[in-house]
Amino acid sequence: MATKQRRVGQRVRGTTVYLLLAVGGLISIAPYLMTLNAAFKPQSTLLSTQAWTPAVPSTWSNFTTLWQQYDMSGFIVHTTIVAGVITLGQLVFTTLAAYAFARLDFPGREPLFWGFIAMMMVPQIVTLIPLFLIMSHLQLIDTYRALILPYVFGTPYGIFLVRQYFQTIPADLEAAARIDGAGTWGILRRIMLPLSKPILATLATITFVNTWNSLLWPLMATSSERDEVVTVGVAALQGQFASELHILLPAAAVALLPLIAIFLLFQRHIVRSIALTGLK
Amino acid sequence: MFRRATKKTLALATAAATVAALTSACGGSSGSSGGVVNLTYMIWQTSEEAAYQKSIDAFEKANPDIHVTIDLVPWAQYWAKLQTSAAGRNMPDVFWDHLAYLPELAKDGIITNIASDVQAAKIDLSQYSPKLLAQWQNGSVLYGLPKDWDTIETIYNAKDLSVAGLTAAQLGGTSWNLTDGGTFVAALEKLTVDQNGKHPNQAGFDASHIKQYGIALEAPNGQQDWWNFGVQNGCQLQSKPYGTWTVSSPACVQAMQFEQDLMYKWHVAAPGTITNTPNAAALPQILAQNTAAITFDGDWDLDTYQSSLPAGSWGVTTLPSGPKGSGTVFNGLTDAIYAGTKHPQQAWKLEEWLGSAASEKIVTDSGTVWAAIPSLDSGFIAAWKAKGIDVSAFYQGSQGTTIGYPLTTSGTAFTNVVLKDMNQVWLNQMTPLNAANDITSVSNAAVASGD
Numbered sequence: 158m159a160t161k162q163r164r165v166g167q168r169v170r171g172t173t174v175y176l177l178l179a180v181g182g183l184i185s186i187a188p189y190l191m192t193l194n195a196a197f198k199p200q201s202t203l204l205s206t207q208a209w210t211p212a213v214p215s216t217w218s219n220f221t222t223l224w225q226q227y228d229m230s231g232f233i234v235h236t237t238i239v240a241g242v243i244t245l246g247q248l249v250f251t252t253l254a255a256y257a258f259a260r261l262d263f264p265g266r267e268p269l270f271w272g273f274i275a276m277m278m279v280p281q282i283v284t285l286i287p288l289f290l291i292m293s294h295l296q297l298i299d300t301y302r303a304l305i306l307p308y309v310f311g312t313p314y315g316i317f318l319v320r321q322y323f324q325t326i327p328a329d330l331e332a333a334a335r336i337d338g339a340g341t342w343g344i345l346r347r348i349m350l351p352l353s354k355p356i357l358a359t360l361a362t363i364t365f366v367n368t369w370n371s372l373l374w375p376l377m378a379t380s381s382e383r384d385e386v387v388t389v390g391v392a393a394l395q396g397q398f399a400s401e402l403h404i405l406l407p408a409a410a411v412a413l414l415p416l417i418a419i420f421l422l423f424q425r426h427i428v429r430s431i432a433l434t435g436l437k
Numbered sequence: 438m439f440r441r442a443t444k445k446t447l448a449l450a451t452a453a454a455t456v457a458a459l460t461s462a463c464g465g466s467s468g469s470s471g472g473v474v475n476l477t478y479m480i481w482q483t484s485e486e487a488a489y490q491k492s493i494d495a496f497e498k499a500n501p502d503i504h505v506t507i508d509l510v511p512w513a514q515y516w517a518k519l520q521t522s523a524a525g526r527n528m529p530d531v532f533w534d535h536l537a538y539l540p541e542l543a544k545d546g547i548i549t550n551i552a553s554d555v556q557a558a559k560i561d562l563s564q565y566s567p568k569l570l571a572q573w574q575n576g577s578v579l580y581g582l583p584k585d586w587d588t589i590e591t592i593y594n595a596k597d598l599s600v601a602g603l604t605a606a607q608l609g610g611t612s613w614n615l616t617d618g619g620t621f622v623a624a625l626e627k628l629t630v631d632q633n634g635k636h637p638n639q640a641g642f643d644a645s646h647i648k649q650y651g652i653a654l655e656a657p658n659g660q661q662d663w664w665n666f667g668v669q670n671g672c673q674l675q676s677k678p679y680g681t682w683t684v685s686s687p688a689c690v691q692a693m694q695f696e697q698d699l700m701y702k703w704h705v706a707a708p709g710t711i712t713n714t715p716n717a718a719a720l721p722q723i724l725a726q727n728t729a730a731i732t733f734d735g736d737w738d739l740d741t742y743q744s745s746l747p748a749g750s751w752g753v754t755t756l757p758s759g760p761k762g763s764g765t766v767f768n769g770l771t772d773a774i775y776a777g778t779k780h781p782q783q784a785w786k787l788e789e790w791l792g793s794a795a796s797e798k799i800v801t802d803s804g805t806v807w808a809a810i811p812s813l814d815s816g817f818i819a820a821w822k823a824k825g826i827d828v829s830a831f832y833q834g835s836q837g838t839t840i841g842y843p844l845t846t847s848g849t850a851f852t853n854v855v856l857k858d859m860n861q862v863w864l865n866q867m868t869p870l871n872a873a874n875d876i877t878s879v880s881n882a883a884v885a886s887g888d
Contacts, residue, residue, distance in 0.1 A: 201746075204719075204725035204726070204745035205725035205726055205727075205745060206726075285521060286525065289524065292525075298525075376510070376514055377517075380529065392513075392514065393509045393510065393511055394483055394511075395483075401483050401484070
């Protein structure tokens with residue numbers, strides 16, 4: 158009797174939990190589904206129907222317009238270049254810095270590290286104008302370098318992430334390699350890097366996604382179509398009052414695709430990184 | 438030891454070379470290469486880009502030594518980008534300017550006074566709408582050649598009107614007053630229907646289940662709603678240009694009160710829960726979904742109505758008149774020249790072209806915006822007539838009594854407080870008088886402190 162009651166109780170609790178999770182999941186995914194749905198609506202029914210009304214009749218014409226009237230492929234190529242270079246740079250420079258902070262003994266290491274970490278507390282908006290002044294002074298405004306330089310050498314967050322991971326690798330491994338005649342460079346390359354693949358994959362994913370999604374700095378730093386990234390291109394479709402919603406929505410859906418692909422590829426690492434650091 | 442040192446040096450050298458390669462200069466946004474000067478022209482309206490590109494193409498053909506890049510920045514980020522680039526002394530050479538921001542830009546000395554250039558080039562300023570020109574002139578100072586204008590008029594759903602037994606002309610001819618609402622409220626009552634098909638003036642009307650509102654009014658600062666009732670009631674937002682705020686005057690408070698009454702006394706207007714900015718659906722969407730039968734909107738939205746409503750299902754008519762007669766909000770933009778541009782001569786050439794009848798004709802004839810030169814405005818009407826819409830009400834409005842954007846250096850303070858307080862009023866959680874007093878005192882404090 159008692160066990161039966163418990164079983165019923167468990168089932169009720171299980172159902173409630175799943176129901177709540179389903180509702181949460183639906184709320185999270187609904188905006189994306191509605192965006193995708195609306196992207197297929199002809200302009201004449203886009204505003205007159207509710208966002209959740211199915212796109213019947215559906216049309217590809219919004220996507221055709223997106224490609225013919227707007228430089229969507231250009232936006233994607235520019236963004237891929239910028240995100241790719243920044244990701245590559247961060248992988249190299251973050252590894253070097255993180256290793257130095259984790260393992261090398263040099264005077265002032267701790268203050269330097271904590272000073273670096275303190276930069277995580279400074280909101281991006283505070284550094285926006287100084288950064289613009291620097292780039293303007295170097296005559297780099299409206300170039301790829303203005304988009305890449307501020308971020309290519311790593312971020313405090315990335316360095317912190319990788320340093321913490323390096324510290325979990327046993328120092329004995331390093332000592333053993335040193336006895337076998339490996340130098341610092343050799344240790345980094347042959348011991349640390351192969352052991353750190355998961356965290357580096359995480360860093361690469363986070364960097365790529367963040368760069369892909371970043372709007373404010375690219376908006377300030379560029380002013381022509383030759384280096385316009387996808388976020389700026391999509392934002393430009395939103396007017397003061399009148400927004401080109403029939404182009405905006407497919408553009409947003411297309412801009413999301415590479416990120417979904419990356420998420421599916423690196424899903425394991427992303428989940429792991431969140432578990433590791435508690436940060437998204 | 439030697440080997441390691443070399444390696445380290447090599448690594449350092451590589452790093453240095455990378456940095457050098459990345460930072461080596463190759464011109465900013467407005468450089469010149471091969472004798473061709475590059476200018477940047479910043480605008481905020483996507484729907485106007487094509488027409489301006491056409492005008493720019495003509496300009497480049499006539500001036501092969503100047504290349505112009507249009508930088509389209511959405512309104513939401515436009516002023517932030519402009520202010521950032523002003524701080525960096527790296528602004529676009531020519532850019533759209535709005536009266537809400539002109540006084541602050543002028544005070545900061547980052548836009549050019551073109552009065553002497555206008556004189557030297559012998560430009561006939563009388564070709565422009567005098568009302569428009571006056572807004573951009575301050576004594577002998579002129580901050581840009583007017584490029585366009587806009588007014589607010591009534592946009593209606595044709596089917597709803599015919600169901601209610603009204604014609605567009607009848608609707609445009611209505612008037613309102615503060616005692617019984619007037620013929621305007623009577624018309625809106627016919628256009629408002631609850632879920633049982635009853636109107637607000639009928640017994641058994643259910644105000645909490647309204648299927649279709651007579652009108653939806655939506656504006657972040659008042660331009661598309663209570664400023665219009667204001668001008669029809671003799672309300673002045675300021676004592677004089679660059680003067681103190683007078684929003685708390687009875688004429689203005691009554692205008693706000695009338696709009697609140699439309700929502701909560703007469704039950705003919707969509708309440709703030711439907712129309713409060715910035716989260717509300719845009720007016721064309723509200724009309725397309727038939728949430729409301731009519732709205733007040735600016736001509737900049739004509740394209741959106743045209744693309745989202747079936748042909749022939751909507752139209753334009755004049756605003757109602759109020760206790761002090763008819764009136765609408767009249768506003769216009771100019772092109773400003775950055776005071777620190779590296780190419781002042783070429784920038785002036787572009788300004789002169791954009792303000793010329795030839796360029797304004799290209800833009801107006803495409804039905805994009807009304808031209809600042811009134812003699813060209815028939816082109817705008819013709820362009821819309823070809824699409825089946827009679828837009829002459831906007832022109833009529835511009836010729837009558839109008840109210841312009843307030844001219845003040847406290848624009849930012851006003852914009853912030855007016856949005857915050859009026860949203861409360863439209864939710865029926867603040868009285869118009871309290872809101873008007875707060876808006877007036879906060880904005881006047883900003884005038885006094887010189888912000």
